[in-house]
Amino acid sequence: MSEGVEWAVHCCLTLAWLGDERPVPAARLAAGYELPTAYLNKQLQALVRAGVLESVAGAKGGFRLARPLEKITLMDVVAAVEGPEDAFQCQEIRRRGMGAGAPEGRYRAPCAVSTAMRRAELAWRRALAAQTLAEIQAAAERQAPDLGRGVRRWYGQDG
Amino acid sequence: MSEGVEWAVHCCLTLAWLGDERPVPAARLAAGYELPTAYLNKQLQALVRAGVLESVAGAKGGFRLARPLEKITLMDVVAAVEGPEDAFQCQEIRRRGMGAGAPEGRYRAPCAVSTAMRRAELAWRRALAAQTLAEIQAAAERQAPDLGRGVRRWYGQDG
């Protein structure tokens, strides 16, 4: 799993703490976690394409949340950053070697191995979709109630 | 996810269909799916280290199942091939940039983002552990009841 997921979630939380009055430039978000600006920018663009963030072009531009944290699930962020493909990719090796030259239609049904793996990934996706960023933010603030204040202070008074 | 998982599961099923009277050499298993022998051998060795397979050295040696398919879960195979590490690795970026110089003990509790991701991976592992290779074999035979016979025929009469 690429580490872009961690970057993306933390950036979403930061944007939520800062409020959406004005957009935050990628360079500023990157500085907040000491991340490479250009590369973080790519992840943010992926989040925009996925409809999680909105971008504002031009001076004083940047990124903001496209909707409140309550309506963003971990699944949304993971899908945006990692892409829609399953982690397990069936190579259909059942058709090779001893499986070659099998009668027509033997392979109409999906491979049982693939089905089993897909079932597990579905459970993973369900667990991701069941958690909103708002819940994660709440958990973080339960550990450190002044996190939001700290973020706002670091980003310069209030905004 | 490495494709070694698919190789490993299919090989386990093949070993089950062939019975464990005599071990099957890696080269033979590889030929059954047109896989690179030396590389498949590495995956099989990982399965041996994990206690899923047993190996027999010397001439007429090879690999056999260490226990019946009913007692091998998908989780066993995935863990053997992929290793024990979580797919999501928390880089603790919360401590960098604006998080640097935080008061002592702020980071005693694990990152809320990491916790959420771990929860989803736990669901994945549970789903993997809930499925035995015997069930997968049964599903495969439901699609093609003569699979076992076909495998035995391809591997030479009976054995």
Place this chain on the structure above:
DNA sequence: GGCAACCTGGACGTGTAATATCCAGGTTGT
């Protein structure tokens, strides 16, 4: 208008892990 601050998209380098091969050594059946 002109300039600087931004995002967008693509091309390009880099580094690491998955993939794959090879070999030297040990074990076992014939």
Place this chain on the structure above:
DNA sequence: ACAACCTGGATATTACACGTCCAGGTTGCC
């Protein structure tokens, strides 16, 4: 003794994640 087989390490090769750079377009501000 020899051939078949596993074991483990060293070594390519390849794919992809990671990261940089640049040319282009948009916007705010003087």
